[in-house]
Amino acid sequence: MSYLDKLLEGVEVEWKTLGEVTNVLRGRRLTREQLSSDKKFPVFHGGLEPLGYYEQKNRPANSVMIINVGASAGTVGYSDVDFWSSDGCYSIEHSEKLNNKFLYYFLIGEQHFLQSRVRKAGIPTLDAPVIEKIPIPIPCPENPKKSLEIQQKIVRILDTFSELTAELTAELTARKKQYEYYREQLLSFEEGEVEWKTLGEVAFIGTGSHDTQDAIPDGDYIFYARGITPLRLDTYDFDETSIITAGDGVGVGKVFHWAVGKYALHQRAYRIVPNVKEISPRYVYHYIVANFYSYIEKTSVSSSVTSMRKPMFLKFPIPVPLLEEQTRIVSILDKFDTLTTSISEGLPKEIALRKQQYEYYRDLLLTFPKE
Template identity: 30%
Template sequence: MSKLDELIKEFCPDGVEYKRLGEIGTLIRGNGLQKKDFTKSGVGCIHYGQIYTHYGVYANQTISFVSEQTAKKLKKVEPGDLVITSTSENVEDVCKCVAWLGKESIVTGGHAMIFKHHENPKYLSYFFQSSQFFKQKVKMAIGVKVIDVSPQKLEKTLVPVPPLKVQSEIVKILDNFTELTAELTAELTAELTARKKQYEYYRNRLLTFDMNISEMKLSDVCDYVDYRGKTPVKSDSGVFLVTAKNIKKGYIDYDSSKEYIPADTYDDVMHRGFPQVGDVLITTEAPCGNVAQVDRADVALAQRVIKLRGKTNILRNRYLKFILLSQLFQDRLMKAATGSTVKGIKGSTLLRLSIPVPSLDVQDKIADVLDNFDKVCNDLHIGLPAEIEARKKQYEFYRDSLLTFLEKGESILTDRQTDRQTDRQTELKYALIKLLQYVFGYVTVEIGEVCQLITGATPDTKKNEYWEDGNIPWLSSGEVSKKRIKSTDSFITEIGYKNSSTTLVPPQTVVIALAGQGKTRGKVAITEIELCTNQSLCSMVCGDLILPEYLYFYLDGKYEQLRAISNGDGTRGGLSLRLLRPYKIPLPPLESQNHIVLVLRRFEQLINDISSGLPAEIEARKKQYEYYRDKLLSFKEKKG
């Protein structure tokens, strides 16, 4: 049993009395106080608008002040009082409150009420956030554009009023949970910010093409409408007008600005071209370069907005949105834009800018991948936004449970669950590679990104105990010509291994000669046993994204190129890990790698069979020749 349950059992075992707000205190309506009255110092004040935007459950300091002369005209807030908003633009915010816990008296103004009482102020403030209160508030709120709750109606609110000791314990629990929730929400928000940066990185990486992709002007691949011209007549209602303010990074924000045009003027305003779902919008000024996709057709488009629509069989609108958001295009846009303080671009200049246009299949894959990333970052139903939302709902559940007293006088509490974040840098790198493989069929990577590179060493050859009767295979650079290493010419002992810097590498390791006489440098082999090598060999231990035999066959075909990048002249040049790590190779998905390996392995076997078969065939032909020769030259001796 928790301490709270014990207190409830002791002080209110039969339940808690519900009282009307007017029975436990007095509501006083505020007056005056405008933002122009604020001073840098003086008497602390709380403006009703700040309760929405700044203050939480309680406050012990104010962010604003007024002069003593102004303060005398305003209503006083004593320590322990609640300051409650009486008006708002929505029912959710009306009657939000803050408990004043500062040491000095402060003042408040119009659109606010002061509640004076003898209860725990934080307990009451928490109650004003609860679902119990919200259900009552909805019934007493009036108004459409401005929602209002009068003191007379608010006084009738029913409040559970347990003994002060119970109130204090509830406050203690909720304070703790509020702090934990705030910390976790901050962590998740930081993680979400990191995910968004990661998403931007992936987007920019996906839209930076290593291969030869055609570049085309926007005017050649899009139908477009520039809505620059006369400002349309506005109205209080009608058709929603999408302005540059509404266009964000990839979506239309219908809350940031709400402007309308009369419905009967819609056809005339949009006579240049009506928007369709899927059309892509880009702003030309204030701000320049914001991009969104039309998600509903019943909108009008304002000045400083250009509508783009990809031409059939050339450009997908979904891909167009992402390429316009990419760093590649944004850099081109800003370079072409004019203005020092406020950047802007003419529609004609914008349409001359070019974008990479891959095949429709690649465009679809890019859009699919980036749509999924976008949902994880922004959709409230999945990913971290969902986790943050879940934490808020969990907090609300705890709060409402604590403030709901059943007839038996029991509270509802559950154990807190904790989440842990793990470091996934390697996973993220591999995920990016797989993503690019999915979209383009292959990705160009550096060997060091998919393999661990290791060099060997040679134990002291003057010490017999390092070599004599050794059982650890030790490979020299001259043996790479064997191609598939099933055995080595030399072995070292355990003591020789421990007293040198050579390293054992597993079977299916690709080795390449870093140096060597004549044609050795640049040759590659693949091991079929565990072994160690000398210092003239580099061992490449493959990670999860690359098949060893694929790497072996690829590097085997790059012999001349590998020798060309060696340091030094043709006789004494050498490769190094520094040169090999950044060496770039094409990397298809594992399934494709495996197919390539199977084909090349068959060719290799065929060549080996011919090479081994021809000498035997030649030898047989020689014997056959010798037989016939001898037969032909063997005559029956003439008698007499």
């Protein structure tokens, strides 16, 4: 018998609405003038990031929070420090029957339900009675001490997965900063150190012919449109190695795809195809990712870059070191790129797996019979 089976073996469960075992407390509003970055207690209102800090607290540490107004209404949070709850943040009063972290993990599983009950007219708002009516499982209700012990054991298991995911996320953030540092160092050249060319001198630049509505969910070929996530299509336009970016839309000048093989292309997306032997296509990719947005910010007549035209690509300056130096640079940056962005290997894959593992055990541990 597994540890989980032993933990939950023969456990009777009583279901109570949250309002039957505790209270949903609404906070009190503070003005922005009352907040400061150098005061002690975080203030929560309309989101899980502190709005600011205040000299007093009105809620104790280890409390469950539920945001009740704004775009984040219905989001469940947990504070391990004393804090100030504003009127845009409900908190759940501590109960002798519930371990607060156990309640937090359970309510995370109800978050989609809470968000679906947010009133959308005007300012999005979640009403307290919606929360109060949520059924909460209480294991071993006839033995409060054992009930809390079981809840604590469940919390301990889920905390382990949460902490591992947090550690991996922190590691990913550190590696991204390291990647950006090395990329800047490797792709910076002193004046006269290397030959400079324009992108138009070393690459072909063109667009596609399709529109977004041409996409087919299960198409045979990848279809690069204007969004961050590629689509699918049943036909392809090109069979090559190229760098793809949108000419307008979300992430213009910031999102680049590395395309290898057959693909289709949107009429407002650009393909950059390096076509001279003295330059590595992958080197061009890394240099564009690192420098293109700052270039178009400087050359754009508008205060915000909303679209790009072919001349902007053609005139983009790019340094051309010796091919063996390009190969060295690519080798280093590819390792960082894989570590920080790949969903099939590297830290993003590890984080995704740990999140799946956490969600699996959360559902397993918090799914109790309902008669």
